[in-house]
Amino acid sequence: MKILPTAPQGLQGTLQVPGDKSISHRALMIGSISEGETQIENFLTGEDCLSTLQAFRDLGVQIELTGTQVTIHGVGLTGLKAANHPLDMGNSGTTTRLMMGLLAGQPFESHLTGDDSLQKRPMKRVAEPLSQFGGRIDLSRAGTLPATVIGQPLHATNYQLKVASAQVKSALILAALQADGPSTIKELLPTRDHTEIMLRQFGAEVETAADGLTITVQPQPKLRGQSVVVPSDISSAAFFLVAGAITPHSAIILTNVNLNPTRTGILQVLQKMQADLTITPKPSDGEPLGDLTIKTSDLAPIEIGAADIPAVIDELPLVALLAARAQGQSVIRGAEELRVKETDRIATVVSELRKLGVTVEELPDGMIIQGRPAWDIQDHQLDSYGDHRLGMMNAIAALTADEQLTLANEAAIRVSYPTFFADLDHLLGGQA
Numbered sequence: 001m002k003i004l005p006t007a008p009q010g011l012q013g014t015l016q017v018p019g020d021k022s023i024s025h026r027a028l029m030i031g032s033i034s035e036g037e038t039q040i041e042n043f044l045t046g047e048d049c050l051s052t053l054q055a056f057r058d059l060g061v062q063i064e065l066t067g068t069q070v071t072i073h074g075v076g077l078t079g080l081k082a083a084n085h086p087l088d089m090g091n092s093g094t095t096t097r098l099m100m101g102l103l104a105g106q107p108f109e110s111h112l113t114g115d116d117s118l119q120k121r122p123m124k125r126v127a128e129p130l131s132q133f134g135g136r137i138d139l140s141r142a143g144t145l146p147a148t149v150i151g152q153p154l155h156a157t158n159y160q161l162k163v164a165s166a167q168v169k170s171a172l173i174l175a176a177l178q179a180d181g182p183s184t185i186k187e188l189l190p191t192r193d194h195t196e197i198m199l200r201q202f203g204a205e206v207e208t209a210a211d212g213l214t215i216t217v218q219p220q221p222k223l224r225g226q227s228v229v230v231p232s233d234i235s236s237a238a239f240f241l242v243a244g245a246i247t248p249h250s251a252i253i254l255t256n257v258n259l260n261p262t263r264t265g266i267l268q269v270l271q272k273m274q275a276d277l278t279i280t281p282k283p284s285d286g287e288p289l290g291d292l293t294i295k296t297s298d299l300a301p302i303e304i305g306a307a308d309i310p311a312v313i314d315e316l317p318l319v320a321l322l323a324a325r326a327q328g329q330s331v332i333r334g335a336e337e338l339r340v341k342e343t344d345r346i347a348t349v350v351s352e353l354r355k356l357g358v359t360v361e362e363l364p365d366g367m368i369i370q371g372r373p374a375w376d377i378q379d380h381q382l383d384s385y386g387d388h389r390l391g392m393m394n395a396i397a398a399l400t401a402d403e404q405l406t407l408a409n410e411a412a413i414r415v416s417y418p419t420f421f422a423d424l425d426h427l428l429g430g431q432a
């Protein structure tokens with residue numbers, strides 16, 4: 001149980017949040033299947049990325065981790081070896097789904113398992129499209145982990161995705177690299193394209209058509225090890241952007257944040273809500289990045305729908321929190337994917353906001369939130385329910401409370417942001 005700090009004097013200062021989770025996973029995976037050495041700087045040492053790192057060690061790849069610096073001795077696309085025990089995916093949906101795509105084309109069998117939350121998450125969304133490539137993945141009867149991936153020669157396929165999911169798309173791209181001809185994967189809506197960008201950097205031919213939705217993958221590339229500098233994670237920076245916007249007397253600068261347009265939905269949300277946000281792009285030859293400055297301001301309500309969701313998918317708990325402090329009614333719709341995240345994030349966000357006295361109506365695909373100028377605390381014990389992003393959302397909400405709140409299951413935060421409370425303390429100027 002953690003006693004959560006409040007911030008009567010606001011938050012001030014400059015912070016570089018840790019490396020991006022999605023990009024750290026991909027750097028490990030693509031570095032492992034490349035030839036030669038890959039160096040990763042500013043790697044995220046959250047538990048999810050450590051699950052990926054351990055899985056590749058178990059598959060015979062030599063990987064060194066020192067601080068946030070990783071060296072991978074890549075084995076090439078055909079050099080992985082069967083693990084002699086089940087691969088533990090921990091809490092990580094990204095590890096699980098992307099690994100399924102990669103392992104589907106390997107000449108051995110792999111067993112995948114994970115924690116209680118991960119064992120509830122849907123995996124048919126990956127197994128079914130992979131079967132179109134000739135892949136064989138046996139799931140539990142509920143369509144979940146544990147899974148057995150029975151590696152097979154894969155066939156080139158044209159596939160239309162049925163969910164807007166970068167994890168499913170990336171799994172299919174990693175499978176297509178091992179197929180017997182060029183494959184085409186078509187998305188429903190544009191989702192994060194870190195896999196495509198990084199594969200190109202490592203020498204693969206992965207093309208995205210002008211529609212931004214159709215990806216063509218040429219098979220059997222020779223991938224060459226690279227140096228990757230991971231930009232800071234906008235999904236982690238987002239907690240402090242929202243903290244700065246809603247906590248009186250705040251002014252925060254967040255540096256070197258990844259500004260890939262498939263990820264910046266939270267910036268558009270803040271702008272539409274009239275937050276005092278300044279975006280300063282910086283030159284970069286890979287993923288776009290920049291500095292973000294946020295100051296406290298009054299907030300207008302917002303309405304967002306299905307087309308807006310992919311670029312803000314992991315930040316929706318924070319959008320709900322912003323809405324809870326805006327002047328008026330906000331609506332989030334088209335976000336049914338939230339129900340299959342680390343927790344059912346519609347149910348858990350509604351539960352936590354109600355503890356703060358917020359009037360919120362739960363919808364099958366979102367919520368309607370009545371903003372209020374201050375909390376009216378109904379229950380002092382907030383809970384992460386084992387979901388890292390819920391834990392951090394609660395900690396940000398507590399900054400503006402005038403009573404002491406606690407957080408149960410705070411350890412979940414280590415999944416994506418092990419230094420979260422230290423970084424918060426830095427912005428509090430050691431007031432906590």
Ligand code: S3P
Pocket residue numbers: 021022094164165166167168170192313314337
């Ligand atoms: C991720 C994709 C998203 C996101 C997750 C990370 C990725 O999941 O929510 O945190 O790294 O590809 P979905 O693909 O399920 O939308």
